[in-house]
Amino acid sequence: MRRRLHPAASFVFAALILLFTGGPVLLSLYGSLVPDRILFSRDRSILTEGPNFETYRYIFTGQLPDSYQQESANRAMISDAARQVPQSLVNSSLNALAAMALNLILGAPAAFVFARYIFPGKKLSFMYLILSPLVPAVALVTPIYMMLQWFGLLGTQLGIILVHTAKALPFTVLILSVFFRKIPAEIFEAAVLDHCSRFQTFFRIALPLALPSVGATGLFAFMISYSEYMFAMVLSGNAQTRPVSVVMAALARNTDVSWSLLNAGIFIAIVPTLVLVVLVWRFVVEGLLGGAVKG
Amino acid sequence: MQLRKLLAVAALISGAAVVHPASSQDLTLEFVVWNYSLETVQDNVKQFEAANPGIKVNVTDYAWPDYQDSLILRIRGNTPTDIVYGGQDWLPAWGAAGFIAPLDSVAPDGAVAELSGDIAGFALTDVTYDGKVYGLPYYSDTISFIYNKKILEDAGIAVPTTWEEVTAAAEQLKAGGMDRPIIYEYNQELPNFYDAFVAQAYGRGAELFDADLNPLFADPENGAFKQLEWIADAYAKELVQSDNHESTIITAMNTGNHAFTIVYTYVLAALNDAATQPLAGQFALAPMPGDTHATLGFAKSYVVTAAAAADPARAEAAWKFVDFMAGKPYAVAKRWAVEKGLGFGQLPLFEDQEVIEAWGKWADVNALGEQASIAKAGTYTEFSSVWSAYFRPLLAQAMVGDASVDQVMKDGAQRWTELKEQFANR
Numbered sequence: 001m002r003r004r005l006h007p008a009a010s011f012v013f014a015a016l017i018l019l020f021t022g023g024p025v026l027l028s029l030y031g032s033l034v035p036d037r038i039l040f041s042r043d044r045s046i047l048t049e050g051p052n053f054e055t056y057r058y059i060f061t062g063q064l065p066d067s068y069q070q071e072s073a074n075r076a077m078i079s080d081a082a083r084q085v086p087q088s089l090v091n092s093s094l095n096a097l098a099a100m101a102l103n104l105i106l107g108a109p110a111a112f113v114f115a116r117y118i119f120p121g122k123k124l125s126f127m128y129l130i131l132s133p134l135v136p137a138v139a140l141v142t143p144i145y146m147m148l149q150w151f152g153l154l155g156t157q158l159g160i161i162l163v164h165t166a167k168a169l170p171f172t173v174l175i176l177s178v179f180f181r182k183i184p185a186e187i188f189e190a191a192v193l194d195h196c197s198r199f200q201t202f203f204r205i206a207l208p209l210a211l212p213s214v215g216a217t218g219l220f221a222f223m224i225s226y227s228e229y230m231f232a233m234v235l236s237g238n239a240q241t242r243p244v245s246v247v248m249a250a251l252a253r254n255t256d257v258s259w260s261l262l263n264a265g266i267f268i269a270i271v272p273t274l275v276l277v278v279l280v281w282r283f284v285v286e287g288l289l290g291g292a293v294k295g
Numbered sequence: 296m297q298l299r300k301l302l303a304v305a306a307l308i309s310g311a312a313v314v315h316p317a318s319s320q321d322l323t324l325e326f327v328v329w330n331y332s333l334e335t336v337q338d339n340v341k342q343f344e345a346a347n348p349g350i351k352v353n354v355t356d357y358a359w360p361d362y363q364d365s366l367i368l369r370i371r372g373n374t375p376t377d378i379v380y381g382g383q384d385w386l387p388a389w390g391a392a393g394f395i396a397p398l399d400s401v402a403p404d405g406a407v408a409e410l411s412g413d414i415a416g417f418a419l420t421d422v423t424y425d426g427k428v429y430g431l432p433y434y435s436d437t438i439s440f441i442y443n444k445k446i447l448e449d450a451g452i453a454v455p456t457t458w459e460e461v462t463a464a465a466e467q468l469k470a471g472g473m474d475r476p477i478i479y480e481y482n483q484e485l486p487n488f489y490d491a492f493v494a495q496a497y498g499r500g501a502e503l504f505d506a507d508l509n510p511l512f513a514d515p516e517n518g519a520f521k522q523l524e525w526i527a528d529a530y531a532k533e534l535v536q537s538d539n540h541e542s543t544i545i546t547a548m549n550t551g552n553h554a555f556t557i558v559y560t561y562v563l564a565a566l567n568d569a570a571t572q573p574l575a576g577q578f579a580l581a582p583m584p585g586d587t588h589a590t591l592g593f594a595k596s597y598v599v600t601a602a603a604a605a606d607p608a609r610a611e612a613a614w615k616f617v618d619f620m621a622g623k624p625y626a627v628a629k630r631w632a633v634e635k636g637l638g639f640g641q642l643p644l645f646e647d648q649e650v651i652e653a654w655g656k657w658a659d660v661n662a663l664g665e666q667a668s669i670a671k672a673g674t675y676t677e678f679s680s681v682w683s684a685y686f687r688p689l690l691a692q693a694m695v696g697d698a699s700v701d702q703v704m705k706d707g708a709q710r711w712t713e714l715k716e717q718f719a720n721r
Binding site for chain 1: 330332333334335354355356357358359360361365368371372373374570571572573
């Protein structure tokens with residue numbers, strides 16, 4: 001007999017999860033809406049002073065918060081790394097979209113071939129592909145850095161996109177090959193009888209049937225790229241190409257900046273990610289689980 | 296159809312990411328920095344380019360915590376890199392590895408010597424390795440003994456000049472109701488933790504190492520030994536509040552619950568920051584307590600790489616750049632000081648009216664100038680960061696009474712000697 005968790009215990013667990021996931025987000029929001037002086041004060045709060053959007057104004061326009069315009073203000077606390085956040089969001093989105101597209105372009109046909117055909121070295125190459133993510137990323141930083149330098153791709157978005165594509169590709173191939181294997185063989189046999197080439201079989205039969213899973217896998221690749229930090233940090237190089245993960249790390253690890261500004265930067269950076277996760281995560285899970293139980 | 300769209304997006308992004316090379320008639324210097332105030336860095340670069348037609352400067356920045364590793368990767372990977380921000384603790388290792396070049400190898404004869412005359416002693420030591428000057432200061436600072444003027448005035452306590460007077464003042468404040476009058480950055484993970492200890496020992500006139508880099512601090516008569524005993528005693532008397540970062544010391548001091556702290560001088564600017572701190576204006580620096588009042592200073596610098604120095608055209612351009620950023624009339628160093636409150640190693644700036652006006656809002660500029668003139672550099676070698684990481688936890692234990700001062704100093708000295716021998720035999 002299965003024992004159900006007591007509703008009160010469920011509530012406590014849920015509250016704890018909410019506290020540790022939503023709490024930091026709410027704190028960032030609060031910290032971004034009050035000047036430092038209020039943030040550090042025990043007597044004043046957003047309730048007595050009202051919200052203040054000066055740090056957001058600084059991030060988007062460069063205009064200093066009013067409190068930093070007065071005499072004796074310590075402008076060293078104003079870090080312009082926060083101003084990189086909007087551009088970095090654009091950079092990360094472009095990187096992730098491109099990595100997603102390349103993953104599907106390269107990964108879907110590869111997964112189809114691995115799932116439906118027999119060829120020499122199939123097992124070995126599949127194992128190589130699947131086991132490659134087990135190599136610690138940090139061990140690959142230097143060789144990949146050297147390789148991208150050789151190709152003149154250091155400091156470019158294209159370099160980061162290629163690395164992120166390679167990072168997500170094993171997952172794409174693994175997940176999609178499972179889906180393609182689950183499609184009944186009779187469908188492909190019928191396609192052969194109708195004189196479909198392998199290419200046509202993939203495009204006209206397999207791909208439309210696996211479309212929800214392809215979409216979910218693409219979103220998964222998008223997220224891997226969007227949140228990747230180590231390679232992005234080493235390979236980006238300047239503010240024009242820097243993705244949001246690197247800017248966030250620079251901001252979050254800098255304790256010498258205005259806390260209000262820091263919080264505004266963090267909040268701007270995480271909100272699009274949160275919205276994205278809320279909107280698409282359900283489809284990712286449904287796509288992946290749906291495919292996994294088909295057949 | 297969807298695939299076609301994806302292809303189009305990928306192609307579009309790939310096209311947009313193509314790098315446009317600089318015009319071939321320009322020499323482009325690669326300048327690598329940590330990402331502090333990039334807008335000002337870029338604006339300084341723009342001014343340099345305007346003053347030096349034909350030389351372009353490409354700025355690459357890394358976050359401070361990743362800077363050293365990223366830079367080593369660049370240099371080892373032969374990524375074009377001409378001028379970099381250097382740190383006093385990294386310089387010996389970079390110099391020994393041949394990553395960087397002495398400035399004399401790129402500058403006109405006598406130019407470096409002339410500029411060196413204006414640089415504070417500690418800053419000049421920090422940019423010198425093996426007797427050669429490798430950089431000019433971008434930013435310099437000292438460690439200060441900081442106190443709350445109002446608290447001392449209200450209690451009728453004179454500003455302490457010795458560590459014994461600090462104890463007496465703290466005991467008087469504690470008797471008056473202040474629970475822990477001293478707040479101390481107690482974090483064995485941070486280099487600051489060791490630096491602050493060295494600064495206090497310097498205040499007593501201590502030398503931690505002799506000219507041959509043999510450790511002296513295990514001698515009970517050495518000022519460093521006595522200072523560690525003093526800290527342990529202050530902790531035992533419950534006069535000290537530990538805090539694990541200077542950023543939170545700023546807010547703690549601004550509660551009025553503490554009267555003394557020992558931190559980098561830039562923290563004084565934050566303590567007196569009218570934009571953020573409720574007790575702004577109440578804090579001042581005093582000479583480091585002790586017989587000599589010396590303290591520890593450090594310098595970050597503009598350093599030319601060995602690769603740039605090996606190419607005559609790049610070497611000449613690199614020197615022009617370093618000279619523009621850190622040389623006379625010290626316009627860039629002054630800009631950092633006035634606009635951002637950054638410290639400097641160029642002593643004439645302490646007499647500059649604009650600097651005095653800007654800094655006078657949060658510090659006594661004369662006192663600061665005097666402190667800079669007697670500040671001493673730390674001892675940095677190829678192995679000092681390894682040793683510091685070993686010694687800091689020992690220091691932390693001795694301070695709070697978990698280990699004896701004598702044992703900690705002996706262990707620290709022994710480890711230093713072992714490392715010195717190991718590195719000598721490499």
